[in-house]
Amino acid sequence: MALPTVRTVKDLRAQVRTWRREGLKIGFVPTMGALHEGHLTLVRLAGEKADKVVVSIFVNPKQFGPEEDFAAYPRKEEADLKLVEGAGAALAFLPSIEEIYPEGYLTTVSVGQLVRPLCGVFRPGHFEGVATVVAKLLNAAEADLAVFGEKDYQQLLVIRQMVKDLNIPAEIVGAPTVREPDGLAASSRNAYLKGDERQIAKVLPRTLIALIKQAREGKELKELARKGRDVLLRNGFTGVDYLEFRSGLDLSTADDVDNDTRLFAAGWIGQTRLIDNMKVSD
Numbered sequence: 390m391a392l393p394t395v396r397t398v399k400d401l402r403a404q405v406r407t408w409r410r411e412g413l414k415i416g417f418v419p420t421m422g423a424l425h426e427g428h429l430t431l432v433r434l435a436g437e438k439a440d441k442v443v444v445s446i447f448v449n450p451k452q453f454g455p456e457e458d459f460a461a462y463p464r465k466e467e468a469d470l471k472l473v474e475g476a477g478a479a480l481a482f483l484p485s486i487e488e489i490y491p492e493g494y495l496t497t498v499s500v501g502q503l504v505r506p507l508c509g510v511f512r513p514g515h516f517e518g519v520a521t522v523v524a525k526l527l528n529a530a531e532a533d534l535a536v537f538g539e540k541d542y543q544q545l546l547v548i549r550q551m552v553k554d555l556n557i558p559a560e561i562v563g564a565p566t567v568r569e570p571d572g573l574a575a576s577s578r579n580a581y582l583k584g585d586e587r588q589i590a591k592v593l594p595r596t597l598i599a600l601i602k603q604a605r606e607g608k609e610l611k612e613l614a615r616k617g618r619d620v621l622l623r624n625g626f627t628g629v630d631y632l633e634f635r636s637g638l639d640l641s642t643a644d645d646v647d648n649d650t651r652l653f654a655a656g657w658i659g660q661t662r663l664i665d666n667m668k669v670s671d
């Protein structure tokens with residue numbers, strides 16, 4: 390039997406409320422589709438923590454900048470539904486743009502200083518778009534918990550803060566980054582990498598690992614960050630938006646390594662932007 394789907398908030402709530410009356414716990418995994426192993430890991434994790442898992446697929450126009458790939462973003466609804474069903478989802482929520490942003494829609498959610506550094510510098514408005522849609526989806530799904538990947542670590546922090554600040558009654562669960570065998574973090578945008586670009590991409594995680602080793606040995610973090618940028622550019626990256634050591638708690642700049650320090654990077658290979666981050670201490 391095919392995975393049940395709903396397309397309206399009304400129908401989503403009706404199903405979730407029925408499950409709730411039966412005493413079931415609801416897990417939720419919001420996605421933009423073009424699903425890969427990383428997403429399926431989130432669905433499986435939600436399934437370990439809840440009785441019923443709802444997956445939403447919605448390519449959110451508000452989190453794409455005017456020059457970004459909203460129109461070209463891969464859309465594979467049929468294949469996605471099969472994948473999430475295989476990973477144990479009980480329901481898919483597939484809203485239209487009008488269902489999420491009806492005519493006259495005005496509200497934007499902004500999450501203070503957490504949206505400013507790292508991707509916030511290069512993608513103005515992106516995290517406001519993410520926070521807005523996630524607030525709406527969490528309100529629509531009325532789930533007990535929602536799972537997000539640590540690959541988008543800044544997004545995870547923004548969502549945690551928003552949920553706390555707005556008293557949204559869902560537990561936010563972070564899931565470790567899923568990687569390809571050569572270390573590249575799983576991402577829907579990896580599908581854009583053509584030929585040699587896929588080989589170049591693996592330099593990103595390898596560089597982060599090498600820098601982290603040296604950071605643990607006590608090398609100066611700013612110098613390591615400079616070195617890391619050079620390594621990426623010398624090995625085929627066409628641009629580096631940032632490569633920075635920051636606190637994994639509040640994204641403040643890290644001058645020394647402590648238990649919460651993470652290394653964050655975003656770089657370009659041709660038209661494809663890749664991001665990654667790793668914890669520095671063991």
Ligand code: PAF
Nearest residue numbers: 419420421449519522541
């Ligand atoms: O990480 C994503 O895929 C998106 O940013 C999210 C959380 C589904 C919001 O559109």
